[in-house]
Each structure stands twice: as C-alpha cells, then as structure tokens.
Amino acid sequence: MVRKIHAGEVLGQRSLVTTSSEVVQIPDSTRLVHLQFRRYAGCPLCNLHLRSIQQRHGEILTAGICEVVVFHSSTEALRSQQHSLPFAVVADPAKKLYAEFGVESALRAVLDPRAWPHALRGVLARAPGLPDAGHGILGLPADFLIGSDGRVIACKYGAHAYDQWSVDELLELANRHAAPGD
Numbered sequence: 001m002v003r004k005i006h007a008g009e010v011l012g013q014r015s016l017v018t019t020s021s022e023v024v025q026i027p028d029s030t031r032l033v034h035l036q037f038r039r040y041a042g043c044p045l046c047n048l049h050l051r052s053i054q055q056r057h058g059e060i061l062t063a064g065i066c067e068v069v070v071f072h073s074s075t076e077a078l079r080s081q082q083h084s085l086p087f088a089v090v091a092d093p094a095k096k097l098y099a100e101f102g103v104e105s106a107l108r109a110v111l112d113p114r115a116w117p118h119a120l121r122g123v124l125a126r127a128p129g130l131p132d133a134g135h136g137i138l139g140l141p142a143d144f145l146i147g148s149d150g151r152v153i154a155c156k157y158g159a160h161a162y163d164q165w166s167v168d169e170l171l172e173l174a175n176r177h178a179a180p181g182d
Contacts, residue, residue: 003102004157011150015025017090017098018106029148032148033066034165036141037067040072040077053069053167057087060167063170065145067087068087068090070090070092070098071090071092072098074103075142078091096097104157141164143170
C-alpha cells in the first residue's frame with residue numbers, strides 16, 4: 001500500500017531543480033506552493049489543464065501562490081513540450097517524488113469515462129499527431145497546497161486522468177487559508 005500525504009502534515013525542506021535549471025524551494029518561506037503531479041510531457045489531458053493554469057497565472061501569483069508542476073518525463077522531453085510555461089516545471093523520470101507523495105498509476109486513469117471528453121478535447125487541441133505516452137498513460141494527477149511553514153493545507157489525489165483542482169478551486173483554497181481566524 002502506498003503512503004499518502006494528508007492535509008495537516010508538515011513536509012521537510014526540498015530543493016527541486018526545474019527544466020530551466022532554476023532551484024525551487026518547497027516550502028517557500030514567503031508564499032504558498034501549489035505542487036502538481038502530472039503525467040507525461042506530451043499528455044493531452046495535462047496540457048489542456050496546464051493551459052488553464054497558464055491563462056490565469058497572474059491571478060495565481062496575485063493570490064501568493066508559487067506554481068510547481070512535476071512530470072514523470074525526462075528534462076529533454078519536457079523542454080520540447082513545456083518550454084513556454086511561465087511557472088516551474090520539474091522532471092522526475094524515476095518517479096521518486098511521485099513515490100514520496102504517494103501519487104500512483106492505475107487503469108482507472110484512462111478507463112474512467114469522466115476523463116474521456118477532456119482527453120478528446122486535449123488530443124484535438126494538440127493536433128497534428130498524437131503524443132508519445134511512453135509508460136505514463138496510466139498516471140494519475142495529484143495536487144498539494146503547501147504553506148510557507150511546510151504544512152500541507154490541502155491535497156487531492158485524482159481518481160482519473162483529468163481529476164485535479166481547477167484554478168477556481170485552487171484560488172478558493174488559498175483564499176480560505178489567508179482568511180482571518182485560520
């Protein structure tokens with residue numbers, strides 16, 4: 001059984017190197033961190049979701065959130081697929097962080113009918129050609145909102161390949177965290 005991270009747990013300091021060779025600290029001493037685990041570099045579902053994050057990145061920054069996205073692809077694959085993203089992208093081809101955070105792979109990632117319409121939209125938006133899925137097609141997404149003290153404020157383990165927080169949900173979680181009396 002895989003050990004999952006839960007809200008309220010305190011994470012130790014980590015330094016992650018991005019695909020652009022920058023170092024991202026988790027936790028970040030001055031802002032919240034939204035740590036997302038995605039599937040593979042060319043995943044149409046991941047790219048569809050990340051476009052929504054990219055389009056609203058200004059709102060995310062204004063809310064005091066540092067966006068960090070982890071893929072189980074190589075740095076080279078990510079540089080070719082994710083080069084235009086305005087936030088930190090981390091390669092984890094050995095899936096060490098995935099194991100540490102309890103992020104799994106399962107058939108339900110692609111067999112769950114709730115993912116199908118998003119998969120079709122993602123594939124059509126990515127045309128021409130289909131992405132190279134490698135061994136990542138069964139990966140499940142996961143989201144973690146981490147406070148500046150390392151405490152996990154909230155987390156979500158996806159039930160299927162397109163089951164992650166929307167930007168609105170992320171902003172609401174950050175807003176609740178910042179509300180007086182929390």
